Amino acid sequence: MTDSLTLFDKMWDRHLVSPFGDRSLIYIDRHFLQETTCYEAFDTLRKAGIGVHAPQQTFGVIDHCVSTETGRNAHSFPPTAHWIEAMRKNCAEFGVELYDIDDARQGIVHVIGPELGIALPGTTLVCGDSHTATCGGLGAWAFGIGTSQVGQVLASQCLLLTRPRTLRATFTGRLGKGVYAKDMILGLIGKYGTAAGTGFAVEYAGPAIRSLPIEGRMTISNMSVEFGARSGFVAADDTTFAYLHGRPFVPAGAQWDLALEDWRRQVSDDGATFDRELELDCATLAPQISWGTSPQDVVGIDRAVPDPAAIDDPERRRSMEKALRYMALTPGTRIEGTPIDVAFIGSCTNGRLSDIEEAARIVRGRRVKEGVRAVVVPGSTAVKARAEALGLHDVFRDAGFEWRESGCSMCVSGNGDFVPPGKRSISSTNRNFENRQGPGSRTHIASPAMVAAAAVTGCITDVRRLEGLA
Amino acid sequence: MKRFDTVTGIAAPLMRDNIDTDAIIAARAMEGGPRDLGAVAFTNWRFDLNWAEQPEFVLNQPRYRGATFLVAGRNFGCGSSRESAVWALAQYGIRAVIAPSFGDIFQENALQNGLLPIPLDTELVQTIAAAIERSNDAHMTVDLVRNEIRVAGLAPIPFAIAPERRRALLEDKGDFDLLVEQLPRIGEFEARDRAARPWMELNR
Numbered sequence: 001m002t003d004s005l006t007l008f009d010k011m012w013d014r015h016l017v018s019p020f021g022d023r024s025l026i027y028i029d030r031h032f033l034q035e036t037t038c039y040e041a042f043d044t045l046r047k048a049g050i051g052v053h054a055p056q057q058t059f060g061v062i063d064h065c066v067s068t069e070t071g072r073n074a075h076s077f078p079p080t081a082h083w084i085e086a087m088r089k090n091c092a093e094f095g096v097e098l099y100d101i102d103d104a105r106q107g108i109v110h111v112i113g114p115e116l117g118i119a120l121p122g123t124t125l126v127c128g129d130s131h132t133a134t135c136g137g138l139g140a141w142a143f144g145i146g147t148s149q150v151g152q153v154l155a156s157q158c159l160l161l162t163r164p165r166t167l168r169a170t171f172t173g174r175l176g177k178g179v180y181a182k183d184m185i186l187g188l189i190g191k192y193g194t195a196a197g198t199g200f201a202v203e204y205a206g207p208a209i210r211s212l213p214i215e216g217r218m219t220i221s222n223m224s225v226e227f228g229a230r231s232g233f234v235a236a237d238d239t240t241f242a243y244l245h246g247r248p249f250v251p252a253g254a255q256w257d258l259a260l261e262d263w264r265r266q267v268s269d270d271g272a273t274f275d276r277e278l279e280l281d282c283a284t285l286a287p288q289i290s291w292g293t294s295p296q297d298v299v300g301i302d303r304a305v306p307d308p309a310a311i312d313d314p315e316r317r318r319s320m321e322k323a324l325r326y327m328a329l330t331p332g333t334r335i336e337g338t339p340i341d342v343a344f345i346g347s348c349t350n351g352r353l354s355d356i357e358e359a360a361r362i363v364r365g366r367r368v369k370e371g372v373r374a375v376v377v378p379g380s381t382a383v384k385a386r387a388e389a390l391g392l393h394d395v396f397r398d399a400g401f402e403w404r405e406s407g408c409s410m411c412v413s414g415n416g417d418f419v420p421p422g423k424r425s426i427s428s429t430n431r432n433f434e435n436r437q438g439p440g441s442r443t444h445i446a447s448p449a450m451v452a453a454a455a456v457t458g459c460i461t462d463v464r465r466l467e468g469l470a
Numbered sequence: 471m472k473r474f475d476t477v478t479g480i481a482a483p484l485m486r487d488n489i490d491t492d493a494i495i496a497a498r499a500m501e502g503g504p505r506d507l508g509a510v511a512f513t514n515w516r517f518d519l520n521w522a523e524q525p526e527f528v529l530n531q532p533r534y535r536g537a538t539f540l541v542a543g544r545n546f547g548c549g550s551s552r553e554s555a556v557w558a559l560a561q562y563g564i565r566a567v568i569a570p571s572f573g574d575i576f577q578e579n580a581l582q583n584g585l586l587p588i589p590l591d592t593e594l595v596q597t598i599a600a601a602i603e604r605s606n607d608a609h610m611t612v613d614l615v616r617n618e619i620r621v622a623g624l625a626p627i628p629f630a631i632a633p634e635r636r637r638a639l640l641e642d643k644g645d646f647d648l649l650v651e652q653l654p655r656i657g658e659f660e661a662r663d664r665a666a667r668p669w670m671e672l673n674r
Binding site for chain 1: 490497500633653655
């Protein structure tokens with residue numbers, strides 16, 4: 001069939017205002033602002049003497065540099081107070097609603113977007129943050145932009161874009177026990193590399209994706225940028241519609257029926273062709289753990305730290321050697337059993353309720369190993385409240401975890417929460433870059449269950465072994 | 471935006487793959503509000519925890535200090551969308567980065583600021599890096615009028631760039647102005663779209 005379209009084709013066509021030279025003018029349905037990437041964009045509007053084009057489609061939140069201390073305010077971490085105060089002033093001046101620090105709707109932008117029903121299937125959503133693709137878990141074309149483009153969307157609700165090519169990543173097989181969405185996306189990035197998705201819009205498909213709950217689909221879409229892509233999404237289905245129904249900004253009544261009819265068509269047609277097709281078998285996938293300083297530097301927990309000497313490509317060999325030196329790991333040794341200093345559960349990748357529930361299930365009745373700092377930072381104030389209603393805060397506190405207020409925290413380490421120099425962390429976040437969790441920090445990224453397991457044993461541990469599954 | 475036509479200056483080889491935007495500008499460098507980001511570019515490679523220079527880092531070596539160009543490994547600028555990474559490079563004085571590939575968002579941010587990302591084949595990038603290391607003064611020229619790079623000891627190296635992005639750089643015309651000019655057309659689209667997708671209307 002020649003008129004078969006991919007989901008991306010449909011989203012592109014619907015939002016195309018007009019061709020524009022060798023680019024296209026594309027309409028943006030929803031725009032999120034976070035405090036660290038919109039300051040200069042408001043200045044641009046002020047200089048041009050224009051207002052926000054569609055303030056009702058624009059949402060502000062404070063998440064990146066806010067303290068996670070109990071009883072926090074804008075000045076709890078003084079080095080970032082300026083950004084928070086400026087965000088308040090700018091949102092007030094330009095008529096943008098702000099979910100401020102003490103608002104029940106506050107949280108990490110990519111957690112509250114779906115939670116509040118701001119992200120919807122087949123829509124365009126942008127934010128000045130690379131993990132905006134998280135909302136792709138609901139079938140939205142969501143992507144991160146820089147501050148210049150934030151200013152452009154504020155002024156016009158549009159962007160000038162070059163059409164990306166399409167890539168379908170198909171996940172086959174059934175996940176084993178103790179293996180999660182996080183392991184699926186890390187497995188994909190490990191297999192194909194951090195640049196495999198560069199220039200592509202990625203559709204995640206296959207039986208292993210279909211059987212994932214929405215929060216797992218968000219974890220996968222979230223790490224599209226670590227795969228090289230600006231956007232990644234899962235076509236909406238009944239699981240999506242059940243998740244969305246009744247949320248604050250989701251259409252209701254007759255509008256819901258109309259929307260649903262439309263959303264059911266927001267899928268790739270049978271026979272639609274993609275520019276690139278990749279596949280990952282989930283049946284044999286082990287829990288993943290990173291060993292280096294790029295998200296592609298991952299191995300199964302039952303494997304050894306790789307040996308650069310076995311690599312032919314000299315650039316790759318050098319970068320592996322450099323990563324291993326930074327991480328203070330020895331090639332050929334088993335990664336399981338490596339002692340850790342910090343265990344962090346949170347972030348837009350894995351800070352939602354199901355992540356916290358799964359970690360709590362493992363922690364319950366156990367104690368954090370002496371000498372380990374273990375921290376939970378819920379992805380939103382609402383996630384925190386729901387977890388507390390289930391008594392999960394007590395599970396973590398009883399075990400010796402810190403239970404903090406919501407924000408980006410140790411994922412970006414711009415709020416006073418960090419891993420000290422030379423210390424080793426296991427983290428449910430998305431980036432194991434050098435110095436990411438603080439200067440000199442050594443980060444291993446993994447699923448929240450793997451972080452919980454390491455917190456109680458004091459070393460990198462196969463969560464399946466701890467749970468008697470392996 | 472900063473106009474770009476023909477620029478000559480020092481080129482510094484930084485032949486690592488996956489240089490991420492956290493490496494280009496660390497979170498700790500942005501604390502305390504707006505500042506000169508050029509002074510803190512490559513934060514944790516250039517400085518230790520007490521902000522003392524690390525002499526072995528390429529931009530701290532006398533030969534490459536004050537570089538105008540970077541010659542880098544694959545996937546340059548991957549990671550965070552922070553445009554401050556581009557501002558840090560631009561404020562340091564970097565006008566172009568030559569690498570086999572770039573992070574998508576970084577590449578867009580760079581073009582928005584008149585910093586030219588030049589993707590070339592890996593082997594060609596390695597050849598340029600080697601030629602700079604061999605040359606007397608580490609200088610090279612990026613000529614956007616003729617779409618070529620000139621390095622001592624090598625034949626001129628042509629590079630490709632989308633015609634409209636090239637024109638925007640030569641004429642210093644940014645997307646913001648282009649989009650504002652389109653507001654009437656955007657308004658017409660919104661009216662059509664409201665009729666087609668009434669459920670998208672937010673009454674806040």
